[in-house]
Amino acid sequence: MLNYVLSRLLTFIPTFIGVTLISFAFIRVLPGDPIIVMAGERGLTKERYAELEAQFGFDRPIYTQFWEYLTGVMQGDLGNSFVTKRPVWDEFFTLFPATLELSACAMIFAVVLGLPAGVIAAVNRGKFFDRALMSTALIGYSMPIFWWALLLIIVFSGNLQWTPVSGRISLVYYFQDATGFMLIDSLASGQKGAFASAVSHLVLPTIVLGTIPLAVIARQTRSAMLEVLGEDYIRTARAKGLSPGRINGIHALRNALIPVITVIGLSVGTLLAGAILTETIFSWPGIGKWMVDSIFRRDYPVVQGGLLLIAVMVMVVNLTVDMLYGVINPKIRKR
Amino acid sequence: MSLLRIRNLSVDFATASGQFRAVDAVDQDVDTGEILAIVGESGSGKSVSMLAMMGLLPWTATVTADEMTFDGHNLLTMSSAERRKIVGNDLAMIFQEPMSSLNPCFTVGWQIKEALRIHLGLGRAERQTRAVELFEQVGIPDPAKRLSAFPHQLSGGMNQRVMIAMAIACKPKLLIADEPTTALDVTIQAQILDLLASLREETGMGLVLITHDMGVVAETAERVSVQYAGQKIEEQAVEPLFKTPYHPYTSALLDALPERATERLLPTIPGVVPGQFDRPAGCLFSPRCKFADATCKSTAPKPCSAELGHARCHYPLNTDQRIAS
Known part of the structure; x- marks a missing residue:
């Protein structure tokens, strides 16, 4: 290993x-x-x-x-930004927690909903739930993100006034960011309502950013499950008299996870690379927005360094996914 | 009262091009402690009838029967939750491909202990003891160590032993072995068959052996049921069947045995089992039967009497009637 x-x-x-x-x-x-x-x-x-x-x-x-x-x-020197004169390295890691926080929430949202949805759709193949779910997933996948974001903002921030329009936290709260993760910092600050404010700012961007991964994961889980459910060992599991929940949730899902983990890994890569549209629409101070701004300013060191760091992240995520394969299915474990 | 009793079982599959009848009006009885072999070519519905009984067919299948009882339970009317208490417990099954029949993601020990926990509710330590015991029983060397192996780390023969250990884990009354040796080397085949026969001796369970190999039948079975294109066409005890087959198909199968060949070329049965679209009007075997006449081609035969092995034939072989005609 x-x-x-x-x-x-x-x-x-x-x-x-x-x-x-x-x-x-x-x-x-x-x-x-x-x-x-x-x-x-x-x-x-x-x-x-x-x-x-x-x-x-x-x-x-x-x-x-x-x-x-x-x-x-x-030598670990990515140069200094032309505009701010600060090292690219510092700038990246000041902004990266915001992107990481948003990506992590979006990914959790997508996996927590997408995985069970795909399993249920596969088990009820061809029935109403399956069709409804898969059409919804297709719509979610093909919808333009900026339009979807604006729609949600109009409904939930405009008409219903449930969520804030943009930013990471309400302006009435101020505290030193210790970790850069607003959820953690707001909780650590001990200020009343700060954490709730941070959460409410996260809701819409999470949904918007998580929509495409959610659709992809649901569809991938469904097709992987359908393939696995036809395997001999599923028949064996049924011949053992196991309950459908146990067969689908343990015997089948574990095997179906390999392709699902692959798309999750690919999605994580794209999310980390900066959810440019989402961050721009919600004025989320992450690396996506920072990169776009830097391209407009022709800030060579920032664009170069940013791309490089993102590429490294994607490589690390891919390596992690490759190692997870072996954990999930020992048959493909590397010697 | 037999352990398993099936009357007039039919299985239809919904396919894109309409209904396909895989099993057609099959009767079957298995007694406690008996070895029944079900023989037939590929596509003769021999596995499907047993899978139907186990409730393991996909949702595209429709199962109908006049009667289907196992050990006093009516399999036709029971809910799937009730059936799950019997299946894997009193009624177990092993399959053709041991390599793909075990889940690649879990150790064989985990898979065998799962059955013990679900049906018998054994505790952790008891499960371990029993699993080692079962592995010993099916002849797996170094059982305690093998329990933590994954299926891909074991050979096909070892995996089939694991499957057998898993199937007999809850001391079933009936074990169905669906071509258990087809995917294995010839040397391993004999070992697995011996194992199944000796387990039957030890435990007194009934054994249904589904196979297309007449050699396996001769070695192992006590009673033989021959299926063709979804129908049971003959049933006899093993010795009389080999001596005096009544149905021309059985006879042709026996002639095709290499041991019985008298010429350089092995005799074959010309043609293939009829499929969905070329089902003949009369006897299903008539297109391939060398004795078939106009009656055979137009009228479907009814099973003959028990003395004639229930042969589904207008003109059963080895009878006075046949000799006269």
């Missing part, structure tokens, strides 16, 4: 360099110039432009720039 993890970690290196190269190239291919953007409407003289160019190192050949960036990255 340890050998397997180590060999997988080794394969991270080429992927890592590849991602570094792509993110480095990607932002430079975009039209626009960070120096012009920084100068704003006042503009700047040719001399000043050349001075700044030299300062940022843009006057040197592109491969020299990449090499310097790569050596920096290898």
Whole structure:
């Protein structure tokens, strides 16, 4: 097992360099110039432009720039933001808890609802519940996220006034963020109502962000369950006189989890990569919004570093999923 | 009163192209401690009739019967919850593919102990003792260690032994073995059959052996029921069946045994079992029968008397009538 993890970690290196190269190239291919953007409407003289160019190192050949960036990255230095002058590393980890908190809630929402829904649909294959659920899932999957978010905001925040429109917590509460996770910090602050406020701010973004994973998980669980329910060992379980609940919930689901875990892993990857639309609509101060803003500002180090860190997260999630396979089904356990 | 009594059992499957009758008016009796073999080609409905009795058919199947009783319980009227108390307990079944019949996600020990807990309510320590005992009984070496193995870590023969141990865990009165040796090596086949026969001796349970292998039948069974295209076409004790088969199909099956071949080429039965769309009007075997005449092709035969092995044939073989004609 340890050998397997180590060999997988080794394969991270080429992927890592590849991602570094792509993110480095990607932002430079975009039209626009960070120096012009920084100068704003006042503009700047040719001399000043050349001075700044030299300062940022843009006057040197592109491969020299990449090499310097790569050596920096290898030493754990992702550079500083052009705009805020703060290290990219610090900025990322200030904002990342917000994204992580939202993604985790969305994922829990999707799994807690999607898994049982898929199982029930598979067991009642072809019946009303199955059809209703699968059509709903298809709608959820194909619905534009921004439209769905706005619809929920109009109904629950506008008409019913049950939930706040945006942000992470009501402005009346203030406390130092110790962990960056609003749910934990608000609880730790001991202020009355702070935790409830944080929860109510989370509800709509969670639903919006969790909708697509929910639909995918429900459909994947259903199809995996249908496949497993036709297996010989399910017949054996029935021949043992086990109850349907035990057969479906233990004997079948455990086997059906492999493909489901795969889609959960892929969804986690996309959620961590920043739920750009959701974060933008709900003014959620996470990395999705931060990345979009940085692209507009042509903030090269932020875009490069952000992409790189997200890629690493996705790689780690994938590795975790691969190891979970073996935990769930010992037949595919790695030696 | 026999242990298992089935009268006029029919099973229909709803398929995309209409109803398909897999089992057609089958009667079957099994006594306590008896070994009955059900023989037939693939698609003759031999497994389906037993699966119907166990309640293991998919939802597309419709089961009808005049009578279906096991050990005094009416299987036709009981609820599925009541049936679950019998199935896996007094009435057990093992299957053709031991490798795929065990759940790959759980250890074999877990799977056998599950049956012990559900039906007998044994405690943790008792379950362990009993599981080791059962593994010993079915001849699994080093039982305590094997309990923590996963199915993929054991061979096919070992897995079939696990299946058997699981099936006899609750001391069933009737064990149904659905082609238990088909997927195994020839050397292992004999071991598994011997094991089943000796377990029958020890426990006095009834044993239904579903097979397409006449060799297995000759070695193991006491009574034989031959099925063809969903119908039972003949039933006799094993010795008279091999000596004087009444139905032409039984006779043809026996002629196809390699041991009985007299020529270089093994005799075969031309054609295949009729399917959903080519069911003949008269006797179902008539298209492949070398004795068939106009009556056979137009009128379905009724089973003959018990003396003639209930043979479903207008002109049973090895009788005066046949010799005369």
